[in-house]
Amino acid sequence: MNYEEAGVDIRRKAKVLQAATAAIKATYTPEVLRGIGAFGGMMEASRLKDLAQPVLVVSTDGVGTKTLLAAQTGRWGGLGYDIVNHCVNDLLVQGAKPLFFLDYIASARLEPEVLGMVLTSLAQACQTVGIPLLGGETAEMPGIYREGGLDLVGTIVGVVDKAHLVDGAKVQPGDVLLGLPASGLHTNGYSLARKVFEGWDLEEPRPELEGYSLANVLLEPHRCYLEPVSRLLEAHIPIKAMAHITGGGVYENLPRALPEGLGAELQSGSWPVPPIFRLIQDRGNIAPNEMYRVFNMGLGYILVLDETEAQKVVSLLPEAQRVGYIMDQPEIRVSGLS
Amino acid sequence: MNYEEAGVDIRRKAKVLQAATAAIKATYTPEVLRGIGAFGGMMEASRLKDLAQPVLVVSTDGVGTKTLLAAQTGRWGGLGYDIVNHCVNDLLVQGAKPLFFLDYIASARLEPEVLGMVLTSLAQACQTVGIPLLGGETAEMPGIYREGGLDLVGTIVGVVDKAHLVDGAKVQPGDVLLGLPASGLHTNGYSLARKVFEGWDLEEPRPELEGYSLANVLLEPHRCYLEPVSRLLEAHIPIKAMAHITGGGVYENLPRALPEGLGAELQSGSWPVPPIFRLIQDRGNIAPNEMYRVFNMGLGYILVLDETEAQKVVSLLPEAQRVGYIMDQPEIRVSGLS
Numbered sequence: 078m079n080y081e082e083a084g085v086d087i088r089r090k091a092k093v094l095q096a097a098t099a100a101i102k103a104t105y106t107p108e109v110l111r112g113i114g115a116f117g118g119m120m121e122a123s124r125l126k127d128l129a130q131p132v133l134v135v136s137t138d139g140v141g142t143k144t145l146l147a148a149q150t151g152r153w154g155g156l157g158y159d160i161v162n163h164c165v166n167d168l169l170v171q172g173a174k175p176l177f178f179l180d181y182i183a184s185a186r187l188e189p190e191v192l193g194m195v196l197t198s199l200a201q202a203c204q205t206v207g208i209p210l211l212g213g214e215t216a217e218m219p220g221i222y223r224e225g226g227l228d229l230v231g232t233i234v235g236v237v238d239k240a241h242l243v244d245g246a247k248v249q250p251g252d253v254l255l256g257l258p259a260s261g262l263h264t265n266g267y268s269l270a271r272k273v274f275e276g277w278d279l280e281e282p283r284p285e286l287e288g289y290s291l292a293n294v295l296l297e298p299h300r301c302y303l304e305p306v307s308r309l310l311e312a313h314i315p316i317k318a319m320a321h322i323t324g325g326g327v328y329e330n331l332p333r334a335l336p337e338g339l340g341a342e343l344q345s346g347s348w349p350v351p352p353i354f355r356l357i358q359d360r361g362n363i364a365p366n367e368m369y370r371v372f373n374m375g376l377g378y379i380l381v382l383d384e385t386e387a388q389k390v391v392s393l394l395p396e397a398q399r400v401g402y403i404m405d406q407p408e409i410r411v412s413g414l415s
Numbered sequence: 416m417n418y419e420e421a422g423v424d425i426r427r428k429a430k431v432l433q434a435a436t437a438a439i440k441a442t443y444t445p446e447v448l449r450g451i452g453a454f455g456g457m458m459e460a461s462r463l464k465d466l467a468q469p470v471l472v473v474s475t476d477g478v479g480t481k482t483l484l485a486a487q488t489g490r491w492g493g494l495g496y497d498i499v500n501h502c503v504n505d506l507l508v509q510g511a512k513p514l515f516f517l518d519y520i521a522s523a524r525l526e527p528e529v530l531g532m533v534l535t536s537l538a539q540a541c542q543t544v545g546i547p548l549l550g551g552e553t554a555e556m557p558g559i560y561r562e563g564g565l566d567l568v569g570t571i572v573g574v575v576d577k578a579h580l581v582d583g584a585k586v587q588p589g590d591v592l593l594g595l596p597a598s599g600l601h602t603n604g605y606s607l608a609r610k611v612f613e614g615w616d617l618e619e620p621r622p623e624l625e626g627y628s629l630a631n632v633l634l635e636p637h638r639c640y641l642e643p644v645s646r647l648l649e650a651h652i653p654i655k656a657m658a659h660i661t662g663g664g665v666y667e668n669l670p671r672a673l674p675e676g677l678g679a680e681l682q683s684g685s686w687p688v689p690p691i692f693r694l695i696q697d698r699g700n701i702a703p704n705e706m707y708r709v710f711n712m713g714l715g716y717i718l719v720l721d722e723t724e725a726q727k728v729v730s731l732l733p734e735a736q737r738v739g740y741i742m743d744q745p746e747i748r749v750s751g752l753s
Contacts, residue, residue: 110470116505116659116671117474121577125463132448136455137517137552137570145558170454179475181519181568214475214568220483220606221566226559230519230552232475232570239459268558321454333454 118211157198259377456549495536597715
């Protein structure tokens with residue numbers, strides 16, 4: 078019906094979505110107030126009262142054109158993890174833990190089966206990190222979206238006690254950059270990747286990808302760093318700054334975590350770059366610097382600590398690798414690029 | 416650049432958006448922590464600690480295809496008010512006051528001028544209701560959006576003390592429905608309205624619209640009910656339930672506010688229906704019931720109170736009109752439709 082285009086929440090209507098609705102309800106913690114609040118989700122915030130100076134940390138993001146690959150391959154089950162984990166990581170860099178998540182899903186027309194798969198993966202991703210999927214909206218707007226185009230947007234709210242905010246203030250030249258591996262492209266660089274692989278068979282196993290297919294590798298969900306980073310926070314390791322490497326790569330994301338006037342040098346070769354990035358660079362004939370400007374290049378998350386603490390972290394998190402150090406010039410340099 | 420499609424935040428880049436950035440900064444209350452938190456907006460939540468049982472109330476919504484009319488007429492300055500006010504009203508029905516707002520703006524390509532107008536109107540709308548525009552994301556995705564199609568989505572977080580939640584629990588048969596006038600279509604029914612007026616001159620003054628043009632009337636921003644409803648809440652008027660009449664009209668929105676088993680009868684003619692709805696109904700040859708299923712029909716917000724309290728409200732809010740009453744059958748009826 079035409080008027081359904083105008084932002085009417087399909088979830089209130091479609092009977093076929095009962096499985097997804099059950100998955101969403103399964104995310105409700107005891108703090109979630111149910112039965113009431115159909116106009117808005119509700120959650121008791123008593124937890125915040127226990128903190129000396131609660132600070133709410135919030136972020137909104139989208140999965141970008143990764144949805145087009147999901148549509149092409151019919152693999153919708155990872156997108157929920159993509160957006161939930163992306164948002165969780167964005168809070169985590171400030172030391173905040175997530176409280177709840179909301180989604181927005183829009184398209185020209187939403188196949189109930191597709192909507193069900195996306196909602197279920199959103200709910201499962203929320204349940205994995207222990208937060209309720211507290212609300213959302215779904216819209217069909219053929220006047221605005223291309224046929225087959227779908228946008229998935231998430232909003233997350235988290236909290237941190239002001240005394241535990243990670244804000245980069247103590248970062249100094251010589252501090253160490255520790256990198257945590259990415260699971261793949263995460264949710265950035267897909268427009269370029271899709272151009273490079275235009276016309277390729279996405280399901281064919283490829284030796285350059287250790288026998289995996291492009292569909293396997295490109296649709297690998299965005300990794301969540303909540304568990305490893307929480308381990309460090311709970312061990313009271315004084316982390317000076319953290320960066321989530323998303324759109325714009327290290328060049329754009331590291332500066333967001335550092336104080337004015339400081340920069341960083343990363344030594345390429347000090348961490349393994351997953352084969353997908355080499356394949357994109359070779360087949361797309363893309364300059365190394367451009368690759369680092371578009372993709373995470375295998376570094377999904379970066380921690381900044383002083384030398385002594387960095388050594389502790391490596392023993393606590395063997396996957397953490399020394400990838401560079403802080404410089405007293407306001408620039409991001411990647412050395413050893415060929 | 417192609418990779419800009421992939422959810423990169425244009426606000427971090429575009430120099431032309433300084434005016435919008437200033438407008439956004441002007442929304443920052445003293446609770447907003449600035450200078451830090453580039454990955455996520457931050458706000459001190461000390462306010463919540465003063466409440467006995469703080470409950471967070473959250474909502475995400477979009478403006479739907481109203482953006483297509485804005486594009487057609489170049490009038491972008493109202494859309495920010497549309498989405499902010501829509502979200503504020505969604506919290507208000509539960510007695511919650513807004514804390515902060517986040518936006519998401521996506522299109523095939525975003526003209527900086529258009530983006531600037533939308534961001535500025537979002538900021539001004541937030542400032543009008545006294546909340547910070549704490550975060551947002553902007554994306555250009557030609558693979559997902561139609562040329563000229565723009566989607567505007569908002570997420571709001573508010574708070575209410577549990578003892579003051581308005582949840583409909585005390586609603587009884589015979590309770591009175593008071594309606595507050597809408598400023599127009601608000602943000603619903605635009606796909607149908609656009610179909611009806613396809614090919615019409617949107618700027619021509621029309622006698623059926625009291626001399627206003629379709630552009631004037633159709634792009635009138637969604638009204639915010641925070642001020643009048645707050646007056647009642649502060650006067651401790653025991654409001655039993657409230658409904659924000661959005662997509663689905665009274666038929667879909669009133670039941671969301673009422674307990675199981677109860678319904679309502681509205682007497683058409685007991686409030687003035689703005690001329691735009693008559694014009695749509697006549698020119699679209701649409702059945703009266705269908706009109707009430709798509710549009711707010713001039714009732715943007717409905718309060719449910721017992722008889723005595725209803726009389727108090729009418730004296731406090733002269734614009735509030737008695738439009739119906741609660742029935743002991745689970746159905747919404749509009750009587751006197753011709």
